[in-house]
Amino acid sequence: MTKPFAIAIHGGAGTILRDQMTETLKQEIVAALTQSVQAGAKILEAGGDALDAAVAAVKVMEDSPHFNAGKGSVLTHEEMVEMDASVMHGAAMDAGAVAGIRHIRNPIELARDVMRNSDHVLLIGEGAEKFAFERQYEYTEQDYFFTERRYDQLLSMKEKGLFALSESKYPDDKKYGTVGAVALDSHGNLAAATSTGGVTNKKYGRVGDTAIIGAGTFAENGNVAVSTTGMGEYFIRKPLLVMLRRECAI
Numbered sequence: 672m673t674k675p676f677a678i679a680i681h682g683g684a685g686t687i688l689r690d691q692m693t694e695t696l697k698q699e700i701v702a703a704l705t706q707s708v709q710a711g712a713k714i715l716e717a718g719g720d721a722l723d724a725a726v727a728a729v730k731v732m733e734d735s736p737h738f739n740a741g742k743g744s745v746l747t748h749e750e751m752v753e754m755d756a757s758v759m760h761g762a763a764m765d766a767g768a769v770a771g772i773r774h775i776r777n778p779i780e781l782a783r784d785v786m787r788n789s790d791h792v793l794l795i796g797e798g799a800e801k802f803a804f805e806r807q808y809e810y811t812e813q814d815y816f817f818t819e820r821r822y823d824q825l826l827s828m829k830e831k832g833l834f835a836l837s838e839s840k841y842p843d844d845k846k847y848g849t850v851g852a853v854a855l856d857s858h859g860n861l862a863a864a865t866s867t868g869g870v871t872n873k874k875y876g877r878v879g880d881t882a883i884i885g886a887g888t889f890a891e892n893g894n895v896a897v898s899t900t901g902m903g904e905y906f907i908r909k910p911l912l913v914m915l916r917r918e919c920a921i
Contacts, residue, residue, distance in 0.1 A: 674857045676715040680708050680728050682738050683848035684900040700737050707731040711852055721854040721862035721896075722760045722783065728852035729756075729779045729864045736818055739848025741777060744816050744868025746825040752816040754868050755882035756782040757793075761861035761890035770882040771796040775803050776811045779866045793882060821871070828872035849881060851898025853890070861896040863888045870902075879903025885910045 682704055711728035715721070733741025744752045756778035757768035767786025770793065772778045781803050785794050794802055804810065849867035856862075865888045867881040880887035880903035887906060890896040899906050 674859060676721075676855055676857045678708060678711040678715060678724055678728060678852060678854040680704065680711070680732070680850070680852045681898065681900055682707075682732060682850055696737075699735075703732060703735040703737055707852070711854055715854060715856055718857055720760075720858075721856035721860040722758060722864070724854040724856065725852040725862045725864035725898075726758060726779050726783050728854075729850055729866050730777050732850040733777050733779060733866055736820075737848075738850045739868045740779075740850045740866040741868075742816060743818065743848065744821070745848075745871040746817075746821050747869070748825075748829070748872050748874045750822070750825065752813060752868060753873070753876070754778045754866065755878055755887075756864075756866040757882050757884060757888040758782045758786055758864045759862065759884060759888050759890040759896075760786070761892035761894070761896060764891055766792050766884040766888070768793040768882045768884060768888075769795065769799045770878045771876060772799060773813065774800055774811050775808055776815065779864055781808065782864070782866075792884060795878070795882075796876075816868075824871050849900040851888070851900060853896035853898055855896070859892060861890045861892050861894070863890040863896040863898045865898040865900075867900075867903075880906035883907055883910075 707728045710731050711724040714724040714727055732738045736743040739745050744754050747753050752773060754772040755770045759766040765786050767782045769778055769781050769785060775781050784806055785791060851865040853863045865881045869877060869879055880899060887899050
């Protein structure tokens with residue numbers, strides 16, 4: 672008998688007010704989310720692995736300009752894109768993560784490669800990209816990630832002296848676009864994947880929770896798979912594993 676499978680995705684915490692979103696923008700976002708969940712479901716329907724399904728779903732959102740990940744990433748104070756991503760597979764609780772990525776189109780795929788093809792869990796910056804290029808990843812210019820909308824948001828944040836999207840005057844007001852997916856495959860494996868561009872106007876090589884296993888991403892077979900979104904500093908200070916164990920103990 673075929674065991675059940677499932678997938679869930681998110682395009683970021685927060686609320687986009689209806690009166691601040693055009694019908695065209697709404698349709699484009701819904702279409703991207705639909706394509707994302709379908710990409711993951713297709714792998715699961717074919718008996719594929721939960722992690723591959725979660726990565727496929729996240730990759731679709733990284734390729735869209737409507738989410739704060741990959742193509743749609745926000746800009747740092749230096750007007751650069753610096754992206755973080757992580758994955759975790761629940762069978763052996765293997766994990767991989769990258770931070771400060773500037774020239775890789777899909778950081779979520781690189782995080783999976785760190786898990787499967789390195790002896791490490793977290794790689795950052797130039798070292799992570801060197802690993803990527805050794806594995807034949809294509810070098811992607813920063814121009815690919817640049818959008819006028821994100822540049823305008825950065826200017827707004829700089830003017831206000833802030834470093835988050837929550838005070839912006841744009842359609843994703845109070846919207847944090849970190850993306851993620853969790854999946855259960857027909858073999859009983861749980862997996863999670865998360866990807867982000869961080870926060871607008873971030874400085875000093877800031878890394879949020881997305882790249883931190885147990886804070887931004889967690890998966891354990893027979894227990895739970897979690898992908899978080901929001902202000903990363905809060906998740907880092909109170910890791911998921913601590914909260915989960917506390918709930919289990921109650």
